[in-house]
Amino acid sequence: MRWDRKVRDMQLKIDEEFKNLIHPLTNEEFSQLEENILKDGCLDAIRVWNETIIDGHHRYKICKSHELSFNTKEIQFDSREDAVIWMCQNQRGRRSSTKEQKDYLLGKEYEATKKKWGRSDGLNKKVSADKRTLLKPKGRTREILGQKYGVGKTAVMNSVEFSKGVDAIAEESPAAKEKILSGQTNMTKKSIIEIAKKPKEEVEVIVKQIESGEYKHLPKSKNILEENPNSESPEHPIFSNRKNISHKKLNEVIRSIKEPKEMIVSNDTNASTLANDIKVFINNLSVYTNGLCPVDKISEESKKKITTAICEMETAVTSIKKIITKGD
Secondary structure (H helix, E strand, C coil): CEECCCECCCCCECCHHHHCCCCCCCHHHHHHHHHHHHHHCCCCCEEEECCEEEECHHHHHHHHHCCCCECEEECCCCCHHHHHHHHHHHHHCCCCCCHHHHHHHHHHHHHHHHHHHCCCCCCCCCCCHHHHHHHCCCCCHHHHHHHHHCCCHHHHHHHHHHHHHHHHHHHHCHHHHHHHHCCCCCECHHHHHHHHCCCHHHHHHHHHHHHHCCCCCCECCCCHHHHCCCCCCCCCHHHHCCCCCCHHHHHHHHHHHHCHHHHHCCCHHHHHHHHHHHHHHHHHCHHHHCCCCCHHHCCHHHHHHHHHHHHHHHHHHHHHHHHHHHHC
16 A cells, blocks of 8 residues: 555546446535535545546545545555455445445455456466465355355345346446435335346336336335235245244244353354354344334234343343353
8 A cells, every 4th residue: 555645637547347336425415525625625545556546536526626636545456356345345334335335335246256266367467376275265255255244145145136236227327226226215125136137128117217216116115014914924925035034943042042051151163153043133133123024013912022022132141241251
């Protein structure tokens, strides 16, 4: 990494693939950024690789339009794929990133990672074949990224398909892509993937509906339980595609939390299993937190069961934390 001198007339390169990884700002956000730069100058350096912008596209545009000076920071990568991976990680780390943006970037990072290790020039050509073998991570890419971001390998592959769907839509309308990634539509990841598989003529019609806000297929807030309000079976459509979502599995996880000694004292393998089960349980709670199963549509009896279970879980978690802290 190298800091360059402050410049004004330097012409940096803009790569379309790199630029497409940067989520566009709203008019209001861009105006606020422009106002800040005009007032205080460009305080954050524009990061570049071989004079190509990898972070700071908006700042660069503002500085060039107003003939303002800016700093650059050169970052070295062994390959183009490494630059894409860095950008995906950098963008995911932003507090303003939406769930849709993070899913999209995960899919792009997967593709770049696969490409990097799947070809001979994925690393600097000066790196020997033996060293390249040693540097290559062990395991499947979906598993490595899943562990890295705390999601399952299925979620990783869904993000890959989602990113392909978004790119297909972007070919027809960058504005539609912006709406999707900024969370302005009520579309599910599944519906985005389905759109990408449709004939071009249908995609064009749907994209126009997305732009106008008229597209209503598979909304996120769709209350599936309304179709069969009496169904609480794990076989119900809302649970059919969610691994380990059954009531039986959730009860097993809660029981393992309530009875920690059997799970933790035995050995590290059981402790690791418990930790993973807790993560699965937390992920399954998203059924309620993301609106797929509106709480106001649940019977009072079910609400009481959930409330009781949560109270028991809180007590168990407090006990486990005390045991672990005492052990330290």
